[in-house]
Amino acid sequence: MSSSRTVCPKSWRMWRIKYTREICSAGIKEGYYGMKRVRLIRTWRLLLPIILIGWLFMIFGFSSQPYQQQDIKPELKKLIPENVAERVVPDISFRYHNGIVSGKDNPYGFIEFFIRKGAHMFEYGLLGLLLYLLLYRMNGKGKRSVGALALAVAVALADESNQSHVANRTSTILDVGVDLLGASLSIGLVLLVSIKLKFR
Incomplete structure (x- = not known):
């Protein structure tokens, strides 16, 4: 055994x-x-607050420049021949603030308009992202998103107020809407990515 x-x-x-x-x-x-x-x-x-402050300085620095320093139409004329611009730019006209944006009558001004508004959206898209990250202590993505957007709108309003005192620059609430759109897109992208990562 x-x-x-x-x-x-x-x-x-x-x-x-x-x-x-x-x-x-x-x-x-x-x-x-x-x-x-x-x-x-x-x-x-x-580092985040330092980056945010630097970005704010850049935004207000641009809005403090006279239009002549930001006019890119001479460079566009060098890059794009007039006959090409007339063919490429669509025959579209619309009113924005106190002026008419026309692709037919002013193709270079038409291109510059969308470049400038795209730059606005990029500026405030990154600003919205930085503000969203800065509010990490707030509970809930929804609260952080609303808080970041509210701060972005406050900055945009202050930016437009500053711009109204600069020579040959106009201030309009429509630009605040463009800025808000840029911030909303960046924050929405962050939320979308976080949701996708959560359910992977």
Whole structure:
């Protein structure tokens, strides 16, 4: 009759030791990368206000420039021949603020208009993203989104007010709408990406 007691083989003991060491090593690595991630987040949170302030200075710097410094029509005329511009630009006209934007009568002005509004959207798109990230302490993505958009609108209003005191520059609530659209698109993109990552 054989004994019910089984002696653990040497190979089993060695495997158990090796397995324990691997678990410990994995724990050390996880702790190291966890600490590294925490340090990275802390550094980003310190840099974020500095980046935001720098971006605000840039936005207000641009709005403080006279139109002559921002007029890109001479460069457009060098890049795009007049006959090409007349063929490419659509025959569309619409009223914006106190003027008419016409593709037929002023093709270079038409192109410049959309470049300028695109630049506005980019400026406030990045501003909206920075503000959304800055409000990380607020609970809920919805509250952060509303807070970021409200701050972006406040900046846009201050920007338009500043622009109204600059020579040959106009101030209009329509530009605030363009700025709000840019901020909304960037924040909406962040929310969309976060939802997709959550359900992957």
